[in-house]
Amino acid sequence: EVQLVQSGAELKKPGESLRISCYGSGNSFTNHWIAWVRQMPGKGLECLGIIHPEDSISVYSPSFQGQVTFSADESNSTAFLQWASLKDSDTGIYYCARVVVAMTTYDRVYYYGMDVWGQGTTVTVSS
Amino acid sequence: DIQMTQSPSSLSASVGDTVTITCRTSQTISSYLNWYQVKAGTAPKLLIYDSMSLKSGVPARFSGRRSATTFTLTISSLQPEDFATYYCQQSFNMPWTFGQGTRVEI
Numbered sequence: 100e101v102q103l104v105q106s107g108a109e110l111k112k113p114g115e116s117l118r119i120s121c122y123g124s125g126n127s128f129t130n131h132w133i134a135w136v137r138q139m140p141g142k143g144l145e146c147l148g149i150i151h152p153e154d155s156i157s158v159y160s161p162s163f164q165g166q167v168t169f170s171a172d173e174s175n176s177t178a179f180l181q182w183a184s185l186k187d188s189d190t191g192i193y194y195c196a197r198v199v200v201a202m203t204t205y206d207r208v209y210y211y212g213m214d215v216w217g218q219g220t221t222v223t224v225s226s
Numbered sequence: 227d228i229q230m231t232q233s234p235s236s237l238s239a240s241v242g243d244t245v246t247i248t249c250r251t252s253q254t255i256s257s258y259l260n261w262y263q264v265k266a267g268t269a270p271k272l273l274i275y276d277s278m279s280l281k282s283g284v285p286a287r288f289s290g291r292r293s294a295t296t297f298t299l300t301i302s303s304l305q306p307e308d309f310a311t312y313y314c315q316q317s318f319n320m321p322w323t324f325g326q327g328t329r330v331e332i
Contacts, residue, residue, distance in 0.1 A: 134322075136270075144262075144270065144313055146322040160321030161227075194269055198317075201258070201276070210317040212260030212275035219269055 101125040103195050103217035110223045111185050118181040119220045121195030127215060128152045128171075132198040133178045134213050135169065139191040149198055149210075152178055185224045192219045228252055228316050232325025239304050239330060247299045247328045249314035258318035259297045261290060264327075265310045273312075274299065301330075 106120045121133065135147040148159035152171035159169075168181045178195055196213035203209070229252035239245050249259065257277040262270040272281050277292040287302040301308055309332055314325040 143327045144264075144315070144324040146315075146324070148320070158320050162321065196270075199275065209258065211258070211279075212262070212272045212281075212315065212317060213270075214272045214275070214281060216269035216271070 101127040101197070101215050103127060103197065103215055105193075105195060105217040105220045108221040108223070110225070112226055113185055113187055113224055115185050115224075116181070116183050117185055117222065118179050119193060119222070121178045121180075121217050123176040123178070123197070127197050128173060128176045128178075130200070132200065132208075132210070133171070134196045134198050135167075135180050136194045136196060136213070137191045138194070138219075142191075147180070147193075150178060152176075185222075187224050187226075189222060190224045192221050194219045227321055228255060228319055228323050230314060230316060230323050230325040232314055232328055234328060235326060236329040236331060238332070240332070241304055241306060243304045244300065244302045245304060245330060246301075247312055247314075249297045249299075249325050251295045251297070251316055254295055255316045255318035257292055258316055259290075259292065260315045260317060261288075261299045262313045262315065263308075263310045264313065270313070304330075 102124045132149045134149045147163040150157045150169040152173040157169045171178045195217040197215040199211040201209040201211045231250045259277045261274040264270045274290040278290040311329045
């Protein structure tokens with residue numbers, strides 16, 4: 100069974116760094132992209148961007164470009180989301196999710212939805 | 227960014243009812259529209275992808291349709307486990323964007 104398992108909840112202070120992880124079992128990384136999605140308290144869903152674990156090619160949503168960093172260790176089927184300096188506004192639940200590729204043309208990739216999700220990592224940033 | 231306008235923001239329904247949620251996009255996204263169900267304290271669950279393809283294992287009472295830039299999710303014969311919040315999401319262009327969510331309440 101394909102599963103994504105995320106690291107545990109984190110309580111951090113503003114300005115601290117953090118890296119959370121997402122481990123994929125059952126070949127969940129092979130030929131797939133991994134997305135990171137945030138849900139702030141009482142709010143909806145936002146996509147931070149996606150990473151291709153096999154070569155670490157990343158596409159960031161403009162709102163999150165420069166604010167977070169994606170990385171991956173494909174040999175260990177693990178993706179990471181990292182902050183260099185946390186802010187209060189980074190508080191939320193962060194999900195990793197496997198992305199289904201619809202098709203690839205010579206100049207772009209088309210994607211279907213996110214079909215397998217991690218359980219979420221709660222990040223609380225507070226002084 | 228592609229704007230997603232989802233309506234209604236909430237609705238009340240009874241078991242056995244049929245409900246429809248609408249999502250309009252600010253520009254054409256072909257059929258790259260997905261629907262998710264979110265229950266409190268749990269991760270989102272993909273219901274429909276490519277505007278009308280049902281994910282394996284999802285009950286057939288869930289269905290999706292597309293008309294140009296208007297997409298709908300219909301839940302026929304609402305079941306107790308369907309009371310949740312539903313989100314549309316476009317995967318055509320980055321940044322991928324979600325609708326504001328529709329809370330389906332008893």
